[in-house]
Amino acid sequence: MSSAKPQTGPDAVTRLLAGYRPLPGVSDELLDAAGAVRPAWRGFISHVAAMAPEEISHRISQGDQYLRDAGVFFRQYGDGQAERAWPLSHIPVIVHESEWGTITEGLIQRADLLESIVADLYGSQRLVMEGHLPASLVAMSPEWLRPLVGVRPRSGQFLHFIAFEIARGPDGQWWVLGDRVQAPSGAGFALENRVATARVFPDHYARANIHRLAGFFRAFRDMMNDLRGDTDSRVGILTPGRLNDTYFEHAYIARYLGFMLLEGEDLTVENGQVMVRTIAGLEPVSVLWRRIDAAFADPLELNEQSRLGVPGLVEAVRRGQLAVVNALGTGILETRALLAFMPRIAQALLDEPLKLPNIATWWCGQESERAHVLAHADRMMIGEALSTRMLFDSEDRTHLGATLAERQQSLSDMIDRRGPMLVGQEAVTLSTTPAMVDGALTPRPMSLRVFLARTPRGWRAMPGGYARIGRSQDATAIAMQRGGSVADVWVLSDKPVRNETLLPSPAAPYKRSRRVELPSRAADNLFWMGRYVERAEGLIRMLRAWHVRLAEAGRDDTPLLTHVRSFPGFHDADPTSEAPGALLAAISAATASASQVRDRFSIDGWNALNDLAASAQAELGNVSPGHASARALGRLLHRVTGFSGLVHENMYRFAGWRFLSIGRSLERAVNMCEALAWFAAEAAPEGALDLVVEVGDSVLTHRRLYAVATGRSTVIDLLACDANNPRSVLYQLAEMKEQVSFLPGAQEADGMSELSRAILKLHAEIAVAAPEDIDTARLMDLRADLWRASDLLTQAYLR
């Protein structure tokens, strides 16, 4: 740490803010119009001013380290599907609770209004009949889902969890930029931003009166559980899967709230009831928090191209056996042109004006509006009327009218030709907030995402949220399309706040939550992850043995090396040039399987697997055959056994772990059968037996047990029949027998399941066999029997 004396007092603040210059004509969150620090920021800014610059940067790197360790990332479509580091701007946005109260009051009014509008559009359609909304606008929206017209949601309400994007204009007034009701993301990221930011400023966060977020999530979780009614059923989060840009958040929030993370293929519908396929059969689901767009929820009645949805889901909703949050069809509320009608609808439905105005909007489907937009094009953004994207979405095609107005003719042509498809919106400017840029606080434009959840006592706002920070000084809303960073939002109280957490308090009587069966798809992924990791380990050991002997012999055509090269486990791949590719493929298949079960897989395990993948790429990249390769493979072996150890030592023995473990045992047994069949064959050359003992990691054991050179029967005895050698086939069969006995249905009414019987039989056969009886043919039969056991497992649990 720095030896510089901590500086405090007004001088330090002055120094800290010496270079901070708000933009002319733009509000700033930190400084008021006179250039004084706003009251809500004073405590925080004094705290930061008292820190030496090195300390600040050290703290910031601690926050980033937390995010890396927690595995927070985001994914961009069309970006090579790469995971990107989370772009946290470490300086929070601070809002005083009195101002926050005004904001949430306005947003709650808006939430009620949105609920009334959507209930009307799917119900009596008074808004259209009385002329408050044009029928043609509703009819042409792809988000107005005709199969849902006339269907009342099971809970009686369409909206349960929504978000608003808001910003502050130059006059200091807050504006609503857009409504998010389809599948609002960001609440989980808001949590992670909070944890990371609290790590950057831990002492200040602990004593400043900043509202905590957990109470909000508890209320939301309770509401979701209540939506089940008195049924014995589950709550699930329906995700489009791991390729979605916010999949991390889906997995995170599923873990945080204790809901099942489900994909369409996990679900089926029987007699109007949605069921999840688990390893113990079908189980009812009555509440789904969907993170997919409604049109994709049911290929039968909605978008027929969808591969993400569940056929029959709409029927389940229609029968009142499924509550969807938010209801299917609510996406129409995000239609940009709807903003043009909100002030009038507020008057019609609530008989009061909007407490928080939304961004002024004109729909060009109407004559006078069209003329207005044309006449004021230089102060407008021109965009798609039916778009449900936010303005700053990089894929949005909104343009500043000013740029189009230069080509006056083209704008009026465009509006004439496509009027009903276009809106004009006032080109708003955002306020700025401090961000740390190259070690100095600098004003950057920002907008806030605020979340609301419905509770039995009405809407409740998350006291905090998710701020987007622009990447340049350009404060026009549309500039946010160019991306930037995100920041935590602190709502400051004058009084001490309750320190809440979602973890049960130690004083409360401990209650184990009800057992929830593992979805079959998750079990399948864990099983295959176990297999792939073991396959990788087997390949590493075999390749290392190859390179060690290559180095010893100095040539690759000795009888032993020729024999190794044609080992069936290489599938005709050349051990030097091609087999490393197969190894990388096994590792990346393991990572792919793991990435589909991130909600069930520890962060340490995930990181260890990613380290393994990264070091495999690096180690195998450009290494010469022989000694160097053998050493590189040795290092890789450490990584892989490190990962296996982590899984074996630290993972709770849930059903998921059992599938992983069975996959590993099965693969290891199959590989050992294959290796023994080849290297302990009668015709195998000199040195083959030693090689297979080495690949089986049993050199020392062999020496200790037999005190003689390797012979066929000692090798078979040790690697196939020895119940105490963790590398032997018999040991793996015992492991599988044990794990399978814990699976649902292992004991059926009429005795054992087919899978249990099959494994028990194999185990008994090998247990009583003499090494001499186990020849190559018998080993190949055993391998085929193991594959059959794998098929039985798949049939019973994984589909």
Place this chain on the structure above:
Amino acid sequence: MIYDIRLTIEYVYRAPVAGGRHVLYMTPSQASSQRVITSLLDITPAPDERIAMTDFFGNTAVEVAFRAPHAEIAFRLRARVERIAPEDKPDISPALPALASELAGLRSLAADSPHHFLADSPRVRAQPEFEAYARAQVADDKQTVCAIVASIGQALDRDLTFDPGSTNVDTPPEEAFAARHGVCQDFTHIMIACLRSIGIPAGYVSGFLRTRPPPGEERLEGADAMHAWVRAWCGGATGWVEYDPTNGIWVKDQHIAVAHGRDYGDVAPVRGVVRTSGGQTSKQAVDVMPLGET
């Protein structure tokens, strides 16, 4: 005219599929222009669930679910329907500008509202070539909407070649129009696109066509499978009219309607077809005979 209708649709999967859920639009609809006397839909294997439903547009459909693996499904319809030819009425429909203002004043999202049939739908999207073609068929801005419908329908009948095998159920109308080839589904989608492009609300009707013509008349195209034609809105006073562009005729008493929607996707006879890696074949057979000729 009373017809006996037989329709069989069969699917054979090369590898059995695990189960499936379908929505069927196969049974004739009850309407002022037709009276359903009997209608029986037989399904093998027997589905585990069978639910009768009415969709947004008022069509009747059947939802079925199979839980057991199956390699074949057969849907067989037997129906007797009386079809009533609409009366010939004088053309009182407005010209295009008047149609537009009538639409603008129409505050309704009811099932029959023309607003549902003006914008893009999943399988029919606005394209400049449709608008150019449609405008070329309009005589002047005094021509009535009904006359324009007939004029566009006749033009398509003249310019497009009926050609089974040139397209499939998923061929986009743009593609069929560029090739000037297609079957009734393509003719219908193209005509819908043309009408919508100049502001005439238009939708898709699926149904049956009399198999053999009355004595002395020409056989109509599209009688070997389920047929499709267009319905267009010609203003409040006239309402919806139906035109068959594949044959270049107004729909009278040789067409029997099953369902209508915005395009084929809304009324496909069998929705939710399982696509298997092994592939599949399907067969369709239709027989529509006036009572007494069977």
